[in-house]
Amino acid sequence: MTTSFLIGNGSGFSGDRIDAPIPVVKTLVADGRPSAIFFEVLGERTVALAQLERTASNDSGYEPMLEPLLEPILKDCFENGIKIIGNFGGANPMGAARCISRLARKLKLTGLRIGVVTGDDIRERISLDDLEVYEADEGIDVHDGTLVSANAYLDAQPLVEALAKGADVVVCGRTGDPSLALAPLIHHFGWSADDWDLLAAGATAGHLLECGSQVCGGVFFEPGYKEIPCPENIGFPIAEIGADGAVIIGKAADTGGLVDARTIKEQLLYEIHDPAQYITPDVTVDLSGVTLQQLSEDRVQILGVSGTARPEKLKVTACFGGSYLGEGEVSVAGPNALARARATRQVLHDRLKFRGLDVTARCDLIGISSAHDSDAGVLSLEDYGPGPSDIRIRLAAAGSNRSHVEQSAREVLALLCCGTAGTGGARWRVTRRVVTRSYLAERAAIQTQSQCFASEDLL
Structure with missing residues (x-):
């Protein structure tokens, strides 16, 4: 064991x-x-x-960009003892x-x-009806939906077990996001599963790293107010963690951002709800005393993190399907484009009523009313002055x-002949919708398994 360990992030989301x-x-x-380097690619849906x-x-259902993500780094990581989680x-x-074996x-x-x-x-092993609904999701109605997935947020311990069995790469499904970074720290330093202050420090490092470039200036970047260098090559973060829980955040060399x-x-306060009780599967983190x-340059030390006992129950997020989302897009261009776009929007609403289609719909004028208006499109023509020359x-x-x-959704296609002047560039698609609802499950009910395979044995 050495007195410090480096862990970097290679992805903050799928895509x-x-x-x-x-x-x-x-x-x-x-x-x-x-x-070690870890990849966080799972959102709630x-x-x-x-x-x-x-x-x-049956041979799908994992990260679709897995091979392109790992191909440039797998050899270097393996030959230099850098764990991949x-x-x-x-x-x-x-x-x-x-896929990794191939x-x-x-x-x-x-x-x-x-x-x-x-x-x-846990879909086949635990009935959601027997679980406590997460308080923030009590108002979400899922009774008409078909259960698609139900996954518990695992803690770091099963990942630690896989590392202890000699894994060079550890693959998992749903875990707590900070747990991905905490696992190699526990494995390397031998931290106890109830040393709350050390676990809190590791979880904080994971929390800061989990969204990739966000802590290096991504999302933070706002021209004229919060500038960053070389945003086209924004760096991804690397944390230096000491055996005593000291945390320093930096980024990859020769990259942009800051x-x-x-x-x-900004990243510290992201998705934590209560800074004094940031709940993770491994530890409850208190960030209220952080300095x-x-x-x-590009190196910041995090001080004052403390921790208390982990929650008694694990969060389970279930997703339900059953409904569909159809999207159709078309453009209008040239003089008087805004008036024609507003007329087209009204035509589309009227067409759906005329045909008696059983849907809930809205129509956005992208760049004009797609972000800040209501479903009814309450902004008036006068708000836009003379208007733009093209609208989607x-x-x-x-x-x-x-x-x-x-x-x-296909109604936009008919506008190529039935619409206002200067209408074109139509496209449409239909996708399955999912609704998420979270629950709380007893830890004892979540049975995990950690296996380690020689790569050749998986071929």
Whole structure:
């Protein structure tokens, strides 16, 4: 064991930049200290969408960009002892493990060991009717929906077990986001599962890193007010954590963006609800006494984190399907575009009524009324002055009858001949909608399994 450990983030969500992990790994390799990189790619609805994909193909349902994410870094990580942890298993951790195994064969890597953590998927083992509804979700009605997914937010311990079995890469499904960073710290330092202050420090590091470039100036960036250098090459974060729980946040070398007290504060307060009781599966974190110290350019130390016991129950998020969303878009351009767009919007609403389509719909004039108006479009023509020269119109229709939703979305196509002058560029699509509702489950009811495989055995 060394007195410090480095952990970087390679992804903040599914669809993040696939080139982002490369400078992170280069920085970790150049530093030479024990290190890991983790990938956070699951949102609340991502697992549900993955389950729907797996229904169509048993070898899908994991992070679709897994191979492009790992191919540039897997060899360097393996040869330099840099652990890779990721919830890119989604609804199919074993499928993701097999994908990594195929990639290892492609790269001619021998001896790679892949850990697989399962148990977060509780659909077949626990009845949601027996669980306490998470208080913030009590008003969400899901009785007409079909259960698509139900996943518990696992703590770091199953990931630690996989690392203890010799895994070079650990694949999991749903976990607490900070747990992905906390696991290699527990494994490396041997922290106790009830040393709350140390766990709180590690969880805070994970919380700051989990959204990727956000702590390095992403989302923070606002031209003229909060500038960052080289936003086209914004860096992803790396934390230096001491055995005593000291936390320093930096970023990958030779990248843009910045890390300072402002970016840290914005990310620190992200999604925590109560700063004195930030609840994670591993520990309840108290951030109310945190202070920040800028050590040097792009290096900020986090001080004053403390922790108390972890919650007695684990959060479970369930997703229900059944309805559909149809979207149709079309553009109007040229002089008087705003008046024609407003007329087109009214035509679309009237058409849905005329045809008796059973949907709930709204129509946005993108760039004019798509962000700040109500569903009724309350802004007036006078608010826009002479108006823009081109406008994109978006029709959104939702309902349980897929045919009605699809026909609603397709109404934009008819505008190519039936619409106002200067109308074109139509497109449409229909997607499945999901509604999420969260519950609380006893820890003892969540049975996890940590396995470790030689890569060659998964082929």
